[in-house]
Amino acid sequence: MTGSLAILGLGPGGPAQRTPEVDAALAGATDLIGYLPYVERIPPRPGLRRHPTDNRVELDRARHALSLAQSGARVAVVSGGDPGVFAMASAVFEAIDHGDPAWRALDIRVLPGISAMFAAAARIGAPLGHDFCALSLSDNLKPWPLVEQRLAAAATAGFVIALYNPISRARPWQLGAALDLLRQHLPGTVPVIFATAVTRPDERIAITDLAKAEASSADMRTLVMIGTAATRLVTRGEGVAPWVYAPRSVTA
Amino acid sequence: MTGSLAILGLGPGGPAQRTPEVDAALAGATDLIGYLPYVERIPPRPGLRRHPTDNRVELDRARHALSLAQSGARVAVVSGGDPGVFAMASAVFEAIDHGDPAWRALDIRVLPGISAMFAAAARIGAPLGHDFCALSLSDNLKPWPLVEQRLAAAATAGFVIALYNPISRARPWQLGAALDLLRQHLPGTVPVIFATAVTRPDERIAITDLAKAEASSADMRTLVMIGTAATRLVTRGEGVAPWVYAPRSVTA
Structure with a gap:
């Protein structure tokens, strides 16, 4: 057999x-x-x-x-x-x-x-429509300084960032620290998306900006996406969430 | 209507x-x-x-x-x-x-x-199993120096790199230039995968290393993946392609 x-x-x-x-x-x-x-x-x-x-x-x-x-x-x-x-x-x-x-x-x-990030992206438009990276915030299997180094490199180089494993009971402070670090490298107006339990009955999607983003918006089932200075919101009127997309063209 | x-x-x-x-x-x-x-x-x-x-x-x-x-x-x-x-x-x-x-x-x-990169990764193991980025090599919609900056940032920070749009008739030299640039930042032993027409009848997958990687291995339908120094090959004996995976643990 x-x-x-x-x-x-x-x-x-x-x-x-x-x-x-x-x-x-x-x-x-x-x-x-x-x-x-x-x-x-x-x-x-x-x-x-x-x-x-x-x-x-x-x-x-x-x-x-x-x-x-x-x-x-x-x-x-x-x-x-x-x-x-x-x-x-x-x-x-x-x-x-x-x-x-x-x-x-x-x-x-x-x-x-x-993947969770593509399902989450599809729900709100095309936020990963240009160069992007996927990064786990867990420091169970890699040292935290390496996470910080990768976050800084990705933000500085203009990658949209999809954060996996943003928070858990055993790792309560990492997402807050990551957002603080990103605020040093990116404008406060950069869109941030918290997509929780995507496609499931209790799906919850919040769109905010980096200045206002708070780690408490995430739980273990959340995929966090950090845009770039080029990321655009397309408003759709009162009470309707905007679409979020990464333009295909980038000027240096 | x-x-x-x-x-x-x-x-x-x-x-x-x-x-x-x-x-x-x-x-x-x-x-x-x-x-x-x-x-x-x-x-x-x-x-x-x-x-x-x-x-x-x-x-x-x-x-x-x-x-x-x-x-x-x-x-x-x-x-x-x-x-x-x-x-x-x-x-x-x-x-x-x-x-x-x-x-x-x-x-x-x-x-x-x-996505093409996950289909390609699945064919050979788990090469994207840790932090990774997806980057288009096309300079139709962004300036080439920005592509270079992103390649260097991703390689230096230890992201596995998935390259989309690696080559075309109108963009014949970019992939070669990208491989040359990556050789300045990564060891020559880093695995490089050329995955062409994945899951289609003419699928073709080549696994080599950065020192030996040549742009001529790619065409318009190729997804190129560049590993990191941590990427591992699991050999399977004569005539069988090795599996390629990114270990879950990273030491600084």
Whole structure:
């Protein structure tokens, strides 16, 4: 019996933003592995074993998935958004890199998904329509000074910035510090977007500017986007949120 | 009669990587607008008018789409990959920003797609698994010195770099210049990936390193990814391409 491992992106929320190839892999899986809220998105069915786990155990989860695949299971490792963006794909290849050499012969596929930042951007216009970067604010796996250096480099060079993992109970001050740092490099008028639980029933999107942006607008499910001095708002009248977009042309 | 405008992402290629909400919008459209190769991906059907256009006319195309929607059509503007990433969404909002104020009242939606960079990354592992940026090498709409400044900033700060629009007949030397510049800031051992026509029948993926990378490996349909000093290759034996991934942990 030959197992397989599919590392899947479920997209931001509902099945309307999930690709057919991901649905097919889910339908053929014998074992479902991932962080609890993602596993819970997939309805139970006979023949599908579910292995929800806590956050912050990515490597253990990856090794478990690889062992199951090695023993013949058809394993689906699920992430929200895209599995290659601050999610499980890196953890699986890291586990392979440092694990049982036999794992390198396994049938492993990565199936992309709609990432949180593109889903969030689509909700308000085209804020990532020019050069941009994606940066995790978590300092669990990299030193905070490196986060600061990257924020400064991105802002100074004119990249729109998408911030992943902006805040959590264990990391309460980092987003505030990041906004303070960005205020040193960018005008206060630069648009800032807090997009929370995008495409889900409790979706909440707030558009403000860097001068007024506050870390308390974000929670664990928020994607924060920081525009540039070129970012434009298109107003649409009373009570309707403006569109936000990055012009295609940039003058130096 | 009230028209609408959907700005759609078709994903990298086939329908297996296209979302159901995009398929639904295509099924309900009366008019299909976009760059010829993207329009050609959608089969003709009665009741669907097709308006393929040349490249480099994004603003004209956007205005045409808005006028049709204004006159009652259900318009689908199609892009490959994600419409918010160096594609039609920015052009549409730019046209609205500087166009007929009545366009601001139109029913406009952006429907995300699987971007070329995530499709390419998924084919070889998880090369974008840590902080990364997406940068267009085209100097049609921004000055070349700004491209150079952004490349240097991204490389120096340790972002993985995804290069869009690397080369074309009208821009033959830019990718070579970019690789030369990156060699000044990054070790020659940094992995470089040329991913061409990803998920399509003529898909071609080449993995090399910065010292050996040559612009001639790219064409108009290539996504180029430049790793960092931390990027790892996981070898898989003779004749099998290695996996490439960005480790989750970074030490300063």
